Amino acid sequence: MNTRRIASALALAAVLGTPAAAQDRGGILNFARYDGSQLVDPIYADRNPDIWMVGSLFDTLLRLGADGKSVEPGLAESYELAADGKSVTLKLRSGLTFADGSPLTGADVVFSLDRARNGDLSSWAGLIGSIDSVAADGDRITIALKTPDPTILTMLATFNTAIVSKAAFDAAPGATDQEKSAAIFAKGGPGVGSGPFYLCGFEQGATMDFCANKGYWRQGADGKPLPYLDGVHFQVIPDDATRILKLQAGEVDVAEFVPFARVAELKADEKLNMELFPSTRIIYSPINVRATRADGSPNPLADVRVRQALNYATDKAALIGLVLHGAGKPMSSPLMAAATQDAVNMDPLYGYDLEKAKALIAEAGLPQGTKITFTTLAGSADDATIFAALQQMWAPLGIDLVVEQVDGPTRGAKNRSGEFDIHTYGWVNDVNDASQVVGWLGHTPTANAVGTGWEDATFNGLYEAAQTEMDPAKRTDAFAQMQKIYAEAAPLLFMYETPFAVAVSNEVSGYVQTPLGANVFEEATVSR
């Protein structure tokens, strides 16, 4: 028995608060989802309902450890990063197969990684832009890099570099790679992936079925191959209330994305475990920092003192109480969720201090009755609550907050064009590394510092240097400096972090939603 595996199983059991009991095997887990998958493929998965399912069907060369931060062997039993940081060599486990029993070889790895780094195919190609070439010699894989890349090992444990069967793609009908992928997904079956499950049923918008891959290489606590389940049956139930009713009626075992308003009620239900899985989701509001607004008028928010004042005048605890019914915590790093690597704990980040806020506003000379527009998502109860709360919280500063309601794509377009004052936004990491979220929120060339127009040469320089910094300590230090600069400049209204709220029947244990959102069924069991 592998001691590390036992340790991680125990760690998992400890996280779930249940004793490590004798293994239940078999059974189907019934899972109510908020939205359906469209195409679960490592490189075409671009929506969360797709991305979060990739890992169940496709395995990666490396895996994230149980702590969510370290990297462990996956399909590759060993790996080595060259001293100059410009290549990675990996050795595949022996006897690896796809779920249909066909062998998984170096050729499949080369095919999968070439596909993943092809910018014409994958919108995630930029994440592994450092790869120069991938070659296989028997079970030895060599990945040559153009430049040293501190994130490369993490990327080899990320969904977009998961391994697909070259033979399945060669045989699939279709003129393009995407058509082939869609044909493979529509047909289902065990031939394409080597994950713990394979797709064995799919009705667009209604249901999806995963069946256990009997030849999966990882072993459970009982020494037999994972997964413990025979399969997972997903039902798409977009309405929150219906999804919970379905769980309460015993028709499903798990209901995900429970609205926070219902968490307390479901916690009290003895037949359920109300899980609040730690996540990398942050809720924040970008503030337009440009000297003038899009209409040419002067922008009061260009003054850093005003932005700081707004942050001090925002009572995060009250917001968390109102919106999350207590099931969340204030952001403690200005650039990332606490669960992200390299997050600095600055708690309290702009702790509530109305007097300080008023002083800053006076110092900035902001006229009483200054009108600021807060753009929210139409139909979002959370956003409506946030607006109402901020309107009251900021009124003592002499700010007249008005609301503008738009839908998702419109909000995205406004963010890019800079036609906003402040708007609600959220983020979940796709990658277990700080560089993705820091690039998004602060690095001006990446996304205009999340549309705010904020630009800081020191920050950008630190960020760019961190992209090739192979010394972990120096890289951590660079991210710490970036967080300090960013907190000071306050281009965001720093709000809160939310967990993934999932209601699970008592008959289920071992189901996990990772901080990145991925649904993990590998070690889940049902006992009925």
Added chain:
Amino acid sequence: MQSLAYIAKRLLLMVPTFAIVMVIIFLLVRLLPGDPAIAIAGDKASDADLAAIRERLGLNEPLLVQFWLFLTNTLQGDLGRSILMKAPALGVILDRLPTTAFLTLYAVTLSLLIAGPLAFVAALNRGRWPDAAIRAVFQVGLSMPVFYIGLVLLTFLAARARLFPVGGIGHGFFENLHQLFLPAMTIALYTSAIVMRNLRASIIEVLDAEYVQFARAKGLSSRLILGRHVLRNALISTVTLLGLSIGNLMSGTLVTETVFAVPGVGRLMLEAIFARDYPLIQGLTLTFAVLVSAVFLLTDLVQSWLDPRMRLT
């Protein structure tokens, strides 16, 4: 023969209608604020990604070129590729259409079964307590939002009493009669309120008509009078009403299918709009337009069958 010619003429008249519908669909979708490229690629996409998507979808072409492509492709039965589903839009729609058709017909049937007998009872007891009671109950049904009726039915009949499953869809006709009972009932409760009021009024009108008075005077049995004269004549306006409310029924499915997790075209429409899935929105709107036209035509045909005075000309 005459009615065949009538149908041909009606079909021909639909050509200009659809030409206008196509222009409106095309423009409406493009008037929606928000960039479909952002809807597709998500907020995290880079500007280069967005540019590539616009190029791939032809969103950079002039509007006239885009419209010409839309028109010619549609005439060839090609509604384009759904952005959201990453599959041909027509296939996606046809996959989901039977479910909505089933649900709608089920709801219409239920509402007639509920409203018909009660309308008769109310009309025959005009002004007395059964009439007042029936009208009061339906007034409540009419004034409640569809989603609320749905949630109430779900909570009590499905989650508590376990008489029906909580949402979802089954396989086969009979399983779905059970599975889709609650969503159909939700739509039916609302529709039957309208039908009941209308049918009651029509029955009263017919009961007062001279030919019914005459039939009574002739000594015909009340069963014969009600069946042959009253029902048939009163149904004419109800058929018209049902035909005209096809649009209402369709929009009812938007909400009902979401609440009850029924994978039909109603819910698909909502998903497509939120995702700015131009091809799918266009395809669905066109499908709805075809369905509404077909139902209007059918309504006219049934009307003329019920009432020979309405000559098909």
